[in-house]
Each structure stands twice: as structure tokens, then as C-alpha cells.
Amino acid sequence: MIQEKTTEDLRHMTNEEGLILQGCGGDLQEWVDGINDLLTQEGILLNGTKFEHASTFQHDGLTNLMFSFEGVQLNVGKLALWRIQTHSQFGGTWLSDYVPNRLGGFIQEQKLVKPKMELLGRDGNIFSIMGTASQLLQMAGMHDQNKEMIDRVTSCRDYDQALHIISEYVETELSAEQPPKKFNKKKGRDSHER
Known part of the structure; x- marks a missing residue:
């Protein structure tokens, strides 16, 4: 074909x-x-x-x-x-x-490099953390990613989940980790099998 x-x-x-x-x-x-x-x-x-x-x-x-x-x-x-x-x-x-x-040459795919940000020792205010991440993304020219991150974090109702969302856009200690598991009250431990 x-x-x-x-x-x-x-x-x-x-x-x-x-x-x-x-x-x-x-x-x-x-x-x-x-x-x-x-x-x-x-x-x-x-x-x-x-x-x-x-x-x-x-x-x-x-x-x-x-x-x-x-x-x-x-x-x-x-x-x-x-x-x-x-x-x-x-x-x-x-x-x-x-x-x-x-045709004017090949178009090289540019992979965006996530800016790095440490969470350890930061103020625990999620809006402060998001603000720092936002500044880093803006400086890196990642304007679309910045807007997407802010939209996702501000519509999120869970602090740990918000930290993990930020860590998808900027490199933090949580970037390599999996999202937090949901706690199952009936069993008294993580609902996922270990």
C-alpha cells in the first residue's frame, strides 16, 4: 500500500x-x-x-x-x-x-527539559510552591505547560496530589515516584496490594 x-x-x-x-x-x-x-x-x-x-x-x-x-x-x-x-x-x-x-532541511524534535525545583525545606503552602514552579516554567519558555499545570493544581482538592501534579511539570523529589495511593478505611491500609 x-x-x-x-x-x-x-x-x-x-x-x-x-x-x-x-x-x-x-x-x-x-x-x-x-x-x-x-x-x-x-x-x-x-x-x-x-x-x-x-x-x-x-x-x-x-x-x-x-x-x-x-x-x-x-x-x-x-x-x-x-x-x-x-x-x-x-x-x-x-x-x-x-x-x-x-525542503529546507530536517526538523529536529526538541525535547523540553523540565526545570529542577527542590520541595524539601519549602514553605508548605501549595500556592507558594505552585508559584515557584510557575516562574521556573515561564523562564524555560514552557508557557503551555505552565498554564496546564496551574489549571490542574487549582482544580485539585488534595495537597499530595497537587504536589505530584507540580512534579509532572518540574523535576522534584517526587517526579520519579508514583502518585499517592488512596487509603482504604475499611482495611486500614493501602487499597492496592503490595
Whole structure:
């Protein structure tokens, strides 16, 4: 099956590689079948593997196909030579060349780092603790997370739960712990089995 992708999707494929063919008109499944057959005959696709993960995308008025190398056994040297020899026919290029040269580069996913805050020795006022956490989140540029944290804490009615909510957004002594267990009055101990 051929997946449809956007150029934005390709810009997020930072850890993948594939072969892009440009200007593929007509029936795309015929293209996929034909390329699989051709590259098998050329000794490029090995051990009966085929390009199973093909995608199509539009760019500069052209319909293009991208063949992912995932799960495919290839003679990469032969494929590189074939790509150069057939460039005028297929416009073949690597995903890792196409994205930087035609689409403006890959988009690196930035993982937000939680600011650190110690709870030990702090004033036990939950609003004071939330205020400090809020300032740390604002300074880190985590404005959406800050608003979400404040909304969750202010609608929470339990002090321990509020501390655990804050600890989801800023790194505290509680960040690695599980949320507090509910006390079961009938049994006189935690309601969860130990």
C-alpha cells in the first residue's frame, strides 16, 4: 500500500533513509511494482526483499515516490550507481539529500527539559510552591505547560496530589515516584496490594 505524505512529514524523518523518484505519473502501484522488479533483476534488492514501504508526496508540481529502506536488504553500492546512471530518467535521489536541498532541511524534535525545583525545606503552602514552579516554567519558555499545570493544581482538592501534579511539570523529589495511593478505611491500609 502506498502512503500519502506531505513534505512536512518528510522533514520529520530524521532517522530514516530512502530512495526518492521524482515525476512519477500514472498508476503509482505500477511504479512500485516496476521498480521492485527492476531492482531485483539488477541484483540491488537482495534475498527476495522488496520495497514494502512506499510513499507518495507532491512537490514543485511533481508527484514523487519515496521508497523507505526499512526492512529491505540492499546492495547499496549498486543502488547508488543505478541511481546516478538513471538520474535523467527517474530524478532519483536520497531522502537525506532531498530534504536539505529541496525542503529546507530536517526538523529536529526538541525535547523540553523540565526545570529542577527542590520541595524539601519549602514553605508548605501549595500556592507558594505552585508559584515557584510557575516562574521556573515561564523562564524555560514552557508557557503551555505552565498554564496546564496551574489549571490542574487549582482544580485539585488534595495537597499530595497537587504536589505530584507540580512534579509532572518540574523535576522534584517526587517526579520519579508514583502518585499517592488512596487509603482504604475499611482495611486500614493501602487499597492496592503490595
